[in-house]
Amino acid sequence: NAGVTQTPKFQVLKTGQSMTLQCAQDMNHEYMSWYRQDPGMGLRLIHYSVGAGITDQGEVPNGYNVSRSTTEDFPLRLLSAAPSQTSVYFCASSYGGHGVDEQYFGPGTRLTVT
Amino acid sequence: RKEVEQDPGPFNVPEGATVAFNCTYSNSASQSFFWYRQDCRKEPKLLMSVYSSGNEDGRFTAQLNRASQYISLLIRDSKLSDSATYLCVVSPYGGSQGNLIFGKGTKLSVKP
Numbered sequence: 001n002a003g004v005t006q007t008p009k010f011q012v013l014k015t016g017q018s019m020t021l022q023c024a025q026d027m028n029h030e031y032m033s034w035y036r037q038d039p040g041m042g043l044r045l046i047h048y049s050v051g052a053g054i055t056d057q058g059e060v061p062n063g064y065n066v067s068r069s070t071t072e073d074f075p076l077r078l079l080s081a082a083p084s085q086t087s088v089y090f091c092a093s094s095y096g097g098h099g100v101d102e103q104y105f106g107p108g109t110r111l112t113v114t
Numbered sequence: 115r116k117e118v119e120q121d122p123g124p125f126n127v128p129e130g131a132t133v134a135f136n137c138t139y140s141n142s143a144s145q146s147f148f149w150y151r152q153d154c155r156k157e158p159k160l161l162m163s164v165y166s167s168g169n170e171d172g173r174f175t176a177q178l179n180r181a182s183q184y185i186s187l188l189i190r191d192s193k194l195s196d197s198a199t200y201l202c203v204v205s206p207y208g209g210s211q212g213n214l215i216f217g218k219g220t221k222l223s224v225k226p
Contacts, residue, residue, distance in 0.1 A: 033213070042218035043158070043201070058213065090157055102148075103214065105157035 006106035013081040021076040023091030032074040036087040118217040137185040137202030146205035
């Protein structure tokens with residue numbers, strides 16, 4: 001199993017540009033989530049999904065959209081990038097249809113918005 | 115009071131030392147507790163779950179004190195490879211509801 005994969009690993013955007021961060025898992029996990037990690041802030045939940053077709057907002061959803069059309073994929077879209085979205089983004093998945101099981105994280109995407 | 119609080123460190127210890135990390139959580143209804151490890155510029159990975167009776171995995175021991183809403187992680191005989199940031203993680207609700215809350219992490223540096 002590849003586990004949780006994320007692309008790209010690094011990205012530089014200009015303010016106002018849009019892009020999609022890709023996340024895929026091959027473990028047939030129901031629960032998937034996106035976090036951002038900033039220095040001194042810890043991991044903060046952006047959006048999550050408890051199964052295909054179901055998504056919900058986390059702690060910091062503004063400026064981001066998600067969809068979950070398949071069990072495997074959970075892309076994160078930045079609608080109009082802002083410097084405040086400069087961060088490391090982690091995708092995670094877990095077996096159960098909720099967020100309290102062991103989370104398996106992808107390697108992260110380092111995003112810089114100039 | 116923040117939901118999950120940890121001493122940010124850094125903890126600088128020599129090889130072979132015993133080091134303890136503490137974590138407090140604010141929601142008394144929390145049911146699930148974990149310690150994750152995050153190496154520099156890497157993703158977090160589960161180190162161990164924390165059970166009410168306490169649990170041990172080799173050199174690592176985790177304890178939970180529900181009355182004080184306090185979790186601890188003890189590392190004995192520290193190795194250079196233990197250098198990382200240790201994240202305290204708590205579920206905010208009972209049972210299977212809700213999402214995990216991550217502490218900001220405690221950085222450990224083990225020196226030769």
